[in-house]
Structure formats: structure tokens, C-alpha cells
Amino acid sequence: MVASVVGAAGAVPPEFVAGFPEILADVSASCRTLSRSEREGRRVLGEQAADAGYGLRDLTAVHLAAARRAWATLPGVTGARDTAELRKTGTAVLAALEAGIAALSEGHERAQRHAVRRAEAARRAFVDDLLYGRSDPGRIAEQAEGFGLRLADRHVVAVAAPPDGETYDEAHPLLRRVERELAGRFGDHDALIAPKDGRLVCVAPTTQQHTLDAFVTLCSVHRVAVSRPHSGAVGVVRSYEEALSALDLAARLGLGAKVLSAADLLVFPVLLRDRAAMADLITSVLGPLEHARGGAEPLLATISAYAEAGYVNAEAARRLDLSVRALSYRLERIAALTGFDPDDSLQRYTLETAALGARLLGWPTSPV
Incomplete structure (x- = not known):
């Protein structure tokens, strides 16, 4: 039995190396390359390992360890008649090991990409429900905890509008920059940063004013509107609408300010x-x-x-x-x-x- 390898992701169970020593044994005897089905089998194991939470480094390590232990007993090694045959066998085994690990990596990365897409889809659905108030407040509050938000607190919403001709989405460089900067400066924070309808939204508790200020500074290339603080899931919806209204008023009034406060524009809804x-x-x-x-x-x-x-x-x-x-x-x-x-x-x-x-x-x- 192949022993587990302990790494950053924990012990990798033997089933994720199942059949690999036998494949190497057959390769050593015939000096063939890995078949398509064998490579696909490694890809599937790579996906399964990623879904189970095991890192690629640990998965690679357990396969290298299995190859090292199996080397001395491989038929092509024990039966080699001279140095030339041993060299030929070693080359074939190393090529098979390389192809197998490459297939594992492909499967592992494929699973990670799928996980990222699933997470992004779940995030988009949550942001829609949160900002538009489409779901039960209790359910929204429960989901919010998974994204670092405690909706019982008071929150402020800031909305950044893009320059003309642009839209902010998951692939926009500004989103990556904001996430990187906030993580680098403040580490773990409770602010939710997400694109919405072409704009960039930050939902932050009032206790983390520094995070909100940093978001506003980073996004004030064009224009950012900041709501008043409100409590609860309904309060987040109200804050979001206030920020959107401030952006709309600024556009209609031709205001030149880069940072808009909804509190400063309260007179205009009264006028209208x-x-x-x-x-x-x-x-x-x-x-x-x-x-x-x-x-x-x-x-x-x-x-x-x-x-x-x-x-x-x-x-x-x-x-x-x-x-x-x-x-x-x-x-x-x-x-x-x-x-x-x-x-x-x-x-x-x-x-x-x-x-x-x-x-x-x-x-x-x-x-x-």
C-alpha cells in the first residue's frame, strides 16, 4: 500500500495514487508512453483531489514518493541487462512520471476553475439578493455571514461609477487592484466588494470606516457616491439606492465632485x-x-x-x-x-x- 504524504493540505489518502505504481511497472517493461485513458485517469484523480481539498503540491509529492519507492522493484529496472537498457527504462519511466503529473495538474486546475466559477456565480446571486432585497431577510442574513457581513450592524454602501465607455466586472483591473490593496493594508476585513450593473459596490460596516475610505480613494478616478449608514438587510438596500440616486443626481446636475455624499444631496429628492x-x-x-x-x-x-x-x-x-x-x-x-x-x-x-x-x-x- 502507498503511504500517505503529509503536506500543507494534510495527508493525501492512498486512493489518489491508486494504480500509478502499476502503470510505471508496465511502462518500465515496455518503454511505452502513457495511454490516453491513463492520462485521463490521472486528470480525474486530480479533479477529485482538488474537490476533496488536497493541494497540488501534496498530490505531486505523493506521486513522486510512490515512484521513488517503486523504482528498485520495477521489472524494467530489475531485468535490465546493461547500462543502455537501464538508461532506456529510466527515460521511459521519467517521461511517464512527467506525463502523469502533468495530467494530475490539469485535472486539479480544472476543478479549481470550476470552483471559482461556482463561487463567483453564488457571489453574484447573493449580491443581487442583498442589494435588491429579493430574498427573505433571515435567509439573506445567514448567507451574508459566509461573505463576512453581519447585517445586524449598521452599514454604508459606496458605489463607484466607471468612466464613460467602461464597465466594471469581475475581470476589470480596478476590482483586482482594490481587493489586493485592501487585503494588503487591512488583512481580513468585513467589507463586501463586488461589481454590479457595470459599477463597483462596497458594503462596509460603520466600524470599518478606514476600509470604506480606502475604497473611495482607490475608485475616485471617475466618481464615487457614499450613502448614509443604515441597519439590517433592508438598510443595505436603502443605502445602495441612496448611493445610486446620488450618482444620478450628480449626472443630471453636472456636479464636478469626484466623491459624493448622499447626506449632502438630501434636498434634491425633496425638490422632486x-x-x-x-x-x-x-x-x-x-x-x-x-x-x-x-x-x-x-x-x-x-x-x-x-x-x-x-x-x-x-x-x-x-x-x-x-x-x-x-x-x-x-x-x-x-x-x-x-x-x-x-x-x-x-x-x-x-x-x-x-x-x-x-x-x-x-x-x-x-x-x-
Whole structure:
């Protein structure tokens, strides 16, 4: 019986070497190569060993040990009449050993690839269920523990949007870089990193803010949105939706920030909650701007830039690439057409709110 070999994966049972000494004995007698069925048999054993949790190094070691022990008793060795015959036998046995180990490696690697694909499929299914709230919360919580998440804790969700023309998936270099960096810096962590619908998602407990910060830094090449913290499986869904909403608002408002906080954008869902009222505000306050020379868009941009500059004329003029005199003329036209003065503290708020609503609804390009 072939003895077990103890390695990093533990003792490899003799059944994973079954028949190999006999194959070598036959090869030594005839100096033939391994047959197709013999190579396939080794591949199958390699797959079975991988599925049983035994490493390739240990599997290789037990086959080499079996060959070493069998060498002195092989028929081609004991029956060799001279050095030339012994050399021929040794060459054939070594070639068979090489082919057998190569077949074992192929089977082992094939099983590992299948395991990786199964794990990725399970991961994708879990991420879908988690982020869309499609499954029973108790079942999701149980599954989450296998991915390092304890859903009873409070979590934050960060969503990274790819640059135009790209999508983030399992093969994207950024995902590999993020996983490598986080593992190297923090070792085992409880954050879940996964691609979803072309974006990259990080679900992290609030106790691991450093992990979340590192993810945001690594992914802020284009734009990242960070939700508020919420508890439980339902809270993760809510956080994910908040982050997606922040990305959508940033795109519609033309925001230039690389990192967006959902908490900073809470006013916009409020503005959009009553779309009819917002449409009425836009048409009532800003509608007269469409009669201006050049249309409403230059004056609408002026209202937004003036607000973003803190109502400082010089800074607003710089942002619009205008002279201060030209800016003043535009502000006068806005006041004359709308009846709302941008330099009046109350009236400017009405103008700014209407301008934000216009950007959210795409006015004046799209009718409201």
C-alpha cells in the first residue's frame, strides 16, 4: 500500500495514487508512453483531489514518493541487462512520471476553475439578493455571514461609477487592484466588494470606516457616491439606492465632485417629490427667460454660477468666463424678465431653487 504524504493540505489518502505504481511497472517493461485513458485517469484523480481539498503540491509529492519507492522493484529496472537498457527504462519511466503529473495538474486546475466559477456565480446571486432585497431577510442574513457581513450592524454602501465607455466586472483591473490593496493594508476585513450593473459596490460596516475610505480613494478616478449608514438587510438596500440616486443626481446636475455624499444631496429628492409643483415653479419663475436674446440657457447658467460662487460677482464672472460688467448686465436682465432680483436674499432663494429644479428636469431642453 502507498503511504500517505503529509503536506500543507494534510495527508493525501492512498486512493489518489491508486494504480500509478502499476502503470510505471508496465511502462518500465515496455518503454511505452502513457495511454490516453491513463492520462485521463490521472486528470480525474486530480479533479477529485482538488474537490476533496488536497493541494497540488501534496498530490505531486505523493506521486513522486510512490515512484521513488517503486523504482528498485520495477521489472524494467530489475531485468535490465546493461547500462543502455537501464538508461532506456529510466527515460521511459521519467517521461511517464512527467506525463502523469502533468495530467494530475490539469485535472486539479480544472476543478479549481470550476470552483471559482461556482463561487463567483453564488457571489453574484447573493449580491443581487442583498442589494435588491429579493430574498427573505433571515435567509439573506445567514448567507451574508459566509461573505463576512453581519447585517445586524449598521452599514454604508459606496458605489463607484466607471468612466464613460467602461464597465466594471469581475475581470476589470480596478476590482483586482482594490481587493489586493485592501487585503494588503487591512488583512481580513468585513467589507463586501463586488461589481454590479457595470459599477463597483462596497458594503462596509460603520466600524470599518478606514476600509470604506480606502475604497473611495482607490475608485475616485471617475466618481464615487457614499450613502448614509443604515441597519439590517433592508438598510443595505436603502443605502445602495441612496448611493445610486446620488450618482444620478450628480449626472443630471453636472456636479464636478469626484466623491459624493448622499447626506449632502438630501434636498434634491425633496425638490422632486412633488414634480408638478416643481414644474409650476420653473415655468412661473424662469419661463420668461426663454424670451431673452440667446434663449434661457445662458441666463439659467448665470443663476447657477452666481449661487455656487456665494453671490460674489467677481467669482461668478470668473466661473462663467465673463467680465464683471457682463455679469452685472445678465443679472439685471434676469431681474427684469423674471421679476426676481438675484441680489435680494429672499428672491434669490426662489431663483436658485427654480434653477436647481430646471437642471434636475432638464429644462429648457426638455419641457416640464
